[in-house]
Amino acid sequence: MTASHPTPTTLDVTEVAGLDDLLTADERAIRASVRQLLDTRVEPHIAEWFERGAIPDVRDLTREFGSLGLLGMHLEGYGCAGMSATEYGVACLELEACDSGVRSLVSVQGSLAMYAIWRWGSEEQKQQWLPAMAAGEAIGCFGLTEPDAGSDPGSMRTRARKDGSDWIIDGQKMWISNAPYADVAIVWAQTDDGVRGFLVPTDTPGLSTPEITHKLSLRASATGELVLDGVRLPASAMLPEARGLKGPLACLNEARFGIVWGSLGAARSSIETARRYAIERTQFDKPIGGFQLTQQKLADMTLEYVKGYLLAVHLGRRKDAGVLSPTQVSIGKLNNVREALEICRTARSILGANGISLEYPIIRHMNNLESVLTYEGTVEMHTLVLGQALTGEAAFR
Numbered sequence: 001m002t003a004s005h006p007t008p009t010t011l012d013v014t015e016v017a018g019l020d021d022l023l024t025a026d027e028r029a030i031r032a033s034v035r036q037l038l039d040t041r042v043e044p045h046i047a048e049w050f051e052r053g054a055i056p057d058v059r060d061l062t063r064e065f066g067s068l069g070l071l072g073m074h075l076e077g078y079g080c081a082g083m084s085a086t087e088y089g090v091a092c093l094e095l096e097a098c099d100s101g102v103r104s105l106v107s108v109q110g111s112l113a114m115y116a117i118w119r120w121g122s123e124e125q126k127q128q129w130l131p132a133m134a135a136g137e138a139i140g141c142f143g144l145t146e147p148d149a150g151s152d153p154g155s156m157r158t159r160a161r162k163d164g165s166d167w168i169i170d171g172q173k174m175w176i177s178n179a180p181y182a183d184v185a186i187v188w189a190q191t192d193d194g195v196r197g198f199l200v201p202t203d204t205p206g207l208s209t210p211e212i213t214h215k216l217s218l219r220a221s222a223t224g225e226l227v228l229d230g231v232r233l234p235a236s237a238m239l240p241e242a243r244g245l246k247g248p249l250a251c252l253n254e255a256r257f258g259i260v261w262g263s264l265g266a267a268r269s270s271i272e273t274a275r276r277y278a279i280e281r282t283q284f285d286k287p288i289g290g291f292q293l294t295q296q297k298l299a300d301m302t303l304e305y306v307k308g309y310l311l312a313v314h315l316g317r318r319k320d321a322g323v324l325s326p327t328q329v330s331i332g333k334l335n336n337v338r339e340a341l342e343i344c345r346t347a348r349s350i351l352g353a354n355g356i357s358l359e360y361p362i363i364r365h366m367n368n369l370e371s372v373l374t375y376e377g378t379v380e381m382h383t384l385v386l387g388q389a390l391t392g393e394a395a396f397r
Contacts (some may be wrong), residue, residue, distance in 0.1 A: 001201055008330070010279065013268055017306045022305045023090065027090050028099055031090045031091070031093075034095065037065075038098045046220060046361075048100065049099075050358065051219070053213070053360055054222065055101075055220055058139075058222070059139070067136070069081035070095075070106050070234065072109070072114040072118070073087070075114060075115065077130075080118075086313065086320055087091045089312060092106070093264050093265040094265060095265065096261075097265030098217060099364065099365075101218045103262045108140070108141060108177045109140055109178065111228065112140075112141075114130060114139060115250075118130060120240070121239050121241070122241075139178055139182045141176050142176065142177075142186045144248050146172060154245055156189070158171025158188070158190065162191075163232070167232070168231065169189055169228045169230075172228070173226035175223060178221075179211075179226055180209050183201065184202060186198070195248070198238055200226075200233065200237065205232070206230045206232065208227045211224045218368055234243040256329045256332075257315065257329055257332070261316070264308050264312060264336055264340060266344060268305060271342055273351070273360055275289070278294050278298065298350075301343045312336065313330055315329065327389045330377065333377060333382055337369060339370055
């Protein structure tokens with residue numbers, strides 16, 4: 001008599017390790033709300049937007065994100081949702097499971113532009129800009145990177161000089177997300193008093209924001225330059241509390257935390273796509289998920305995702321407790337983006353030739369993560385941050 005065996009139950013990448021048990025009911029509810037909005041508003045169109053190289057109704061989408069409380073959601077007051085860092089991280093994961101460019105729109109708005117004003121701005125600046133930005137009525141960008149100053153922001157050439165009570169700014173910023181449609185730019189410039197930040201409305205005479213085209217990554221995110229040619233600003237445009245590189249670096253640290261979570265979204269989407277494909281795709285008279293090499297790929301990808309998720313939750317809890325250090329954020333960004341990119345590459349191999357088609361999300365995630373790997377600190381820079389913490393020696397020069 002042959003014993004009968006129950007049909008095995010398949011588990012997705014979250015269920016297999018019981019990761020939902022790490023989240024509170026509120027965190028799961030936020031995840032569900034963000035996912036619902038993305039499933040109806042973005043997911044059906046994102047491949048087309050990527051191929052087109054633009055989000056056609058970006059201001060409408062930004063207002064919808066604002067209505068849900070996604071913009072500056074971890075900031076307090078001024079129309080911001082005041083949610084926890086972990087809740088923000090969970091939202092970033094869902095956003096990037098849809099597309100890195102969509103998460104970048106939210107991240108640049110909240111963790112760079114809004115955070116700069118919230119952390120370093122005057123009360124008047126906060127009242128002027130933050131409520132509109134939280135609602136998605138105004139869009140911000142963050143001008144730090146220059147053609148000759150990327151990983152070394154201290155070498156920036158953009159200069160602000162006093163002219164009576166006004167400031168005159170000359171310089172150029174590159175690779176600025178949101179720049180082509182932003183209403184306000186946070187511009188960092190050298191002054192006689194060190195690096196200072198300035199609020200520059202994008203309709204200010206002398207400022208132009210040409211879009212950078214011919215990208216093969218982050219195509220659903222508008223990227224541009226900030227060209228400042230004798231831009232005159234009143235004294236009130238300066239962020240009064242930001243002095244030196246501490247100002248922009250603190251903002252970057254906020255954005256990196258979102259990337260720790262967001263990159264996992266691209267990884268999860270790719271694993272789930274590959275898992276479903278492996279169950280449905282038949283070769284040699286059986287699903288390719290029944291072959292040992294395919295199962296090894298799925299298992300290895302899932303292990304790396306689970307480890308990255310555990311790290312993200314740990315860092316989120318530390319941030320909520322007020323004890324998260326910049327080095328710990330570097331650990332998260334270095335590990336999770338690097339592993340997410342490798343997961344995408346492996347997932348693509350399971351789909352074979354279909355893996356390069358925009359009918360599936362994997363190649364889009366893979367291309368996007370090539371940018372995420374570089375921005376907010378390259379692999380090399382975060383490696384050296386960790387190396388300095390371990391040895392006490394700075395190896396940046």
